[in-house]
Amino acid sequence: xxxxxxxxxxLQYEKRRSQHxxxxxxxxxxxxxxxxxxxxxxxxxxxxISNLQAKDLKLWLRYLHAKNLEPSSxxxxxxxxxxxxxxxxxxxxxxxxxxKRLISIKKPKRLPNFVSERDMKNLLDNxxxxxxxxxxxxxxxxxxxxxxxxxxxxxLNVQLLDFQMDKQLVKVLGKGNKMRIVxxxxxxxxxxxxxxxxxxxxxxxxxxxxxxxxxxxxxYDKLVYRIVKNALITYTKLQKNSPHVLRHTFATHLxxxxxxxxxxxxxxxxxxxxxxxxxxxxxxxxxxxxxKQAHPKS
Numbered sequence: 070x071x072x073x074x075x076x077x078x079x080l081q082y083e084k085r086r087s088q089h090x091x092x093x094x095x096x097x098x099x100x101x102x103x104x105x106x107x108x109x110x111x112x113x114x115x116x117x118i119s120n121l122q123a124k125d126l127k128l129w130l131r132y133l134h135a136k137n138l139e140p141s142s143x144x145x146x147x148x149x150x151x152x153x154x155x156x157x158x159x160x161x162x163x164x165x166x167x168x169k170r171l172i173s174i175k176k177p178k179r180l181p182n183f184v185s186e187r188d189m190k191n192l193l194d195n196x197x198x199x200x201x202x203x204x205x206x207x208x209x210x211x212x213x214x215x216x217x218x219x220x221x222x223x224x225l226n227v228q229l230l231d232f233q234m235d236k237q238l239v240k241v242l243g244k245g246n247k248m249r250i251v252x253x254x255x256x257x258x259x260x261x262x263x264x265x266x267x268x269x270x271x272x273x274x275x276x277x278x279x280x281x282x283x284x285x286x287x288x289y290d291k292l293v294y295r296i297v298k299n300a301l302i303t304y305t306k307l308q309k310n311s312p313h314v315l316r317h318t319f320a321t322h323l324x325x326x327x328x329x330x331x332x333x334x335x336x337x338x339x340x341x342x343x344x345x346x347x348x349x350x351x352x353x354x355x356x357x358x359x360x361k362q363a364h365p366k367s
Contacts, residue, residue: 071113073098076153085246087222089290097149104129121167180350181317182309189318192304202283205267207296209260210280214312216253218319218337221293221312227279243338251336320348
């Protein structure tokens with residue numbers, strides 16, 4: 070087993086990272102090896118990673134900037150490489166970390182995209198899908214993402230036994246294997262009940278995963294993305310249309326309607342308040358708009 074395989078197993082079994090995250094790490098590291106090593110197929114032998122030089126890192130950084138990547142993409146790739154070497158220092162494969170002085174670029178702050186309350190209501194009230202099964206499953210999927218702010222990976226892993234239907238609560242296994250309990254609303258409960266009833270009547274197995282294909286196989290990542298993207302393109306004018314937009318929308322709507330930021334942090338599963346504070350920018354914009362409309366001197 071080479072050092073890359075060791076690291077991937079660590080991410081999978083100890084850190085419990087999602088498959089989406091693991092694939093991103095692996096892709097970043099493979100690309101790194103191709104740039105810094107002529108014989109990149111053997112780069113992940115312990116001897117070769119031990120010989121990494123500062124000039125190799127400079128070559129890789131120049132390569133990333135030449136590709137005109139977004140700052141967020143470059144930051145992620147730097148984080149992947151640093152995490153890889155930090156892990157091998159930790160387990161004793163390396164005595165020194167060649168990426169210790171690798172400086173990350175400054176990422177410009179961008180406000181999160183979110184759906185307006187009016188557009189979100191319009192979407193939920195009017196969205197139509199081809200079959201009855203897709204209608205019930207997809208409506209419930211979008212309702213749950215918006216009602217509870219789940220990440221895509223969290224949604225795919227949720228099971229029926231995670232729901233306390235009498236209390237309208239769902240148990241979520243988040244990043245870093247951290248468990249949290251998130252409320253959801255009556256509308257989502259109704260969608261859940263209709264979906265469960267259909268699955269029962271049509272013998273669709275949802276015992277292992279709640280979100281499945283009609284043949285009972287677990288729903289896959291790209292399908293969730295496609296369902297949400299199609300819905301958002303139809304009912305909004307946003308430039309970005311990923312499932313994460315519904316997570317942004319969940320947080321923004323809560324804060325705009327008076328929720329305490331620490332409560333929103335807990336529901337999102339953020340480890341620190343700073344990660345949640347980006348949503349307050351939207352709240353402040355709303356306050357400024359109200360002030361401008363209402364204040365006699367504005």
